[in-house]
Amino acid sequence: MPNLMNEFTLKNMTIKNRVMMSPMCQFSAIEKDGMPTDWHLHHYTSRAIGGVGIVMVEMTNIEERGRVTDYCLGIWSDEHRDAFKPIVEQAHTYGAKIGIQIAHAGRKAENEPQLVAPSAIAFDDTYKTPKELTIIEIKELVQKFKEAAIRATEAGFDLIELHGAHGYLIHQFLSPYTNKRSDEYGKDRTLFGVEVIKAIKSVIPYDMPLLLRISGMEYVNGGYDIDEAVRFSKIFKEAGVDAFDVSSGGEGPIDPAGKPGTHGGYQVPLARRIKKELQVPVIAVGRLENAVLANAVIGNHEADIVAIGRGLLANPYWTLQAASQLKLDNVVPPQYITAF
Numbered sequence: 001m002p003n004l005m006n007e008f009t010l011k012n013m014t015i016k017n018r019v020m021m022s023p024m025c026q027f028s029a030i031e032k033d034g035m036p037t038d039w040h041l042h043h044y045t046s047r048a049i050g051g052v053g054i055v056m057v058e059m060t061n062i063e064e065r066g067r068v069t070d071y072c073l074g075i076w077s078d079e080h081r082d083a084f085k086p087i088v089e090q091a092h093t094y095g096a097k098i099g100i101q102i103a104h105a106g107r108k109a110e111n112e113p114q115l116v117a118p119s120a121i122a123f124d125d126t127y128k129t130p131k132e133l134t135i136i137e138i139k140e141l142v143q144k145f146k147e148a149a150i151r152a153t154e155a156g157f158d159l160i161e162l163h164g165a166h167g168y169l170i171h172q173f174l175s176p177y178t179n180k181r182s183d184e185y186g187k188d189r190t191l192f193g194v195e196v197i198k199a200i201k202s203v204i205p206y207d208m209p210l211l212l213r214i215s216g217m218e219y220v221n222g223g224y225d226i227d228e229a230v231r232f233s234k235i236f237k238e239a240g241v242d243a244f245d246v247s248s249g250g251e252g253p254i255d256p257a258g259k260p261g262t263h264g265g266y267q268v269p270l271a272r273r274i275k276k277e278l279q280v281p282v283i284a285v286g287r288l289e290n291a292v293l294a295n296a297v298i299g300n301h302e303a304d305i306v307a308i309g310r311g312l313l314a315n316p317y318w319t320l321q322a323a324s325q326l327k328l329d330n331v332v333p334p335q336y337i338t339a340f
């Protein structure tokens with residue numbers, strides 16, 4: 001049975017264990033510039049020292065109007081690319097693989113004067129109403145995703161995660177709730193995602209893994225379910241996705257009947273279903289900070305990797321402590337051995 005501390009090979013990349021630091025916005029970029037700061041350098045490096053297999057850098061946006069807030073990261077220029085290089089180098093120094101989650105917030109950009117989305121529907125009455133993207137603008141965004149992937153590769157990232165979940169732009173195209181277009185991008189709600197995936201795959205090295213974070217189900221009234229997520233994930237796999245990171249929701253105000261769970265492993269059934277139906281590597285996420293539970297998810301083949309979010313915010317050494325608690329082989333930095 002595999003365990004939390006076993007290696008995992010994704011394409012040709014060997015990851016030292018099954019723990020990924022889940023992407024988590026820090027809202028600490030230099031205002032307006034989207035540049036990483038010393039905060040990001042220390043925040044991500046400390047989790048690499050703390051033993052995670054993959055550090056996944058938070059939602060990083062392909063253009064200025066794609067950020068959730070003015071303090072979110074960007075990767076729309078070569079200056080951004082160069083500013084990420086020390087973060088990548090430090091993660092590598094401490095034995096972690098490092099990825100970057102590239103994204104566009106679409107109608108969920110909070111500080112932008114002019115939001116864009118597949119359709120002109122506001123998230124709720126506290127958000128601005130977005131402008132419906134024209135076909136030319138959609139093509140420009142595909143190009144920007146492609147350029148972001150080139151920069152991520154040049155910065156030295158080992159893998160890329162595309163944000164297709166939580167009600168951001170790719171999810172906005174996917175969802176019948178937010179995509180009311182009558183053109184080809186509405187008739188085929190996967191089209192935008194497929195074009196972005198293919199554009200990215202055309203410019204990244206053949207053996208560089210491309211992950212897609214999806215919402216495996218929606219929580220709005222009439223939202224899609226896991227059956228639909230299986231259907232569109234098959235299309236995304238065909239387009240080039242190497243592994244799926246399975247989250248849920250975020251598309252709109254939660255319907256009382258559809259409230260997500262908050263218990264341990266609440267999204268694991270979604271990950272398990274994608275893994276079973278698609279036979280692809282899968283990452284499970286959501287309240288997995290109990291080490292016994294996280295290890296069981298791996299041991300029971302429900303997922304290949306677990307992403308830990310808040311558990312790693314609270315404790316950069318979560319991985320070292322989990323391995324110690326589970327009595328699994330682990331590489332504790334020599335400086336810390338006395339503590340374990």
Ligand SMILES: Cc1cc2nc3c(=O)[nH]c(=O)nc-3n(C[C@H](O)[C@H](O)[C@H](O)COP(=O)(O)O)c2cc1C
Pocket residue numbers: 022023024025026058059101163165166213247285286287288289307308309310311
């Ligand atoms: C402060 C914070 C910021 C987050 N930012 C992102 C993000 O940038 N991208 C993303 O896909 N999910 C984001 N999430 C969701 C987490 O990656 C994770 O899926 C979620 O917190 C559930 O995992 P957990 O129970 O281990 O925290 C964020 C969560 C938190 C708490």
